[in-house]
Amino acid sequence: MQNNKGLRFYEKLAKRDASYEQSMQLLGNQDESDYWIDQRNYERHLGKANFTSYLVYMKGKKDAYHEHVQTCDHKYRHSELYLEKAKEYLSLSNSDELLSLKSQNVVQSFTQKKKDNKPEHRK
Template identity: 40%
Template sequence: MTTFKSIVLIAVLGFSFVIQAQETEISNETTMDKKSYYQKRALEDAQYEQQFRAKTEAEEEAFWKEQKAYEKDLKRRDRKAHKAYMKGKRDAYAEHYEHCNHHCHHSDYYYHHATVYYYSYDGHYSHRYPRRNTVTTRINVSTPRIGLGLGI
């Protein structure tokens, strides 16, 4: 009977390790799916924002407030998802910038909101305004003292 209990215990433990390994694998897939989902969502949102034309200034202001609230809420709920979303937005805005230049007619709200993506997240456009680093070095050279005296 003791042998039977030992075999059953080993089988149960082995089965639980297999289940744990599968759950870890599923968790990693979910993380990757979440990252790609939020990057794809960011691309779609960026395209919508770039084509958005409000009928009134109040409507436009409400739209951008809502967008900012979504990003703030996402950051509060899930920082990794927020990071993936912002990276997707930055990439989408950078791509649009290359094609847009002065051909597109965006509103002031758009440009104000777009600066977050252009400058705040890893500085894709850092070549336009390079970050300045100041390095201070101090070099001291020791020289022997030489004294001259008149021996009178």
């Protein structure tokens, strides 16, 4: 039971950190850069000290970033550095959505499969 509490702590911490990162637009470039260096060092240390907690933390960050991409209304303008770091937290399949944030285009973008996209059979 104690282990589950510890893992929930890292899940909540990840969501809190992601929320802070998504609202950092008021920081200066040097402060933001320093934050990301500290964040990377924290994640590396956590991974070495307790790999299970690291995995829970990183999954929490990925989930929080994915949720933000889905709901971002562009109220906050994200910096280039934020967008670079966000790509690290999101899976490759989510990168298209992140790029739509960068270009300040439509919030929702869906890819449609062609109806007649049938696999070819080789003889």
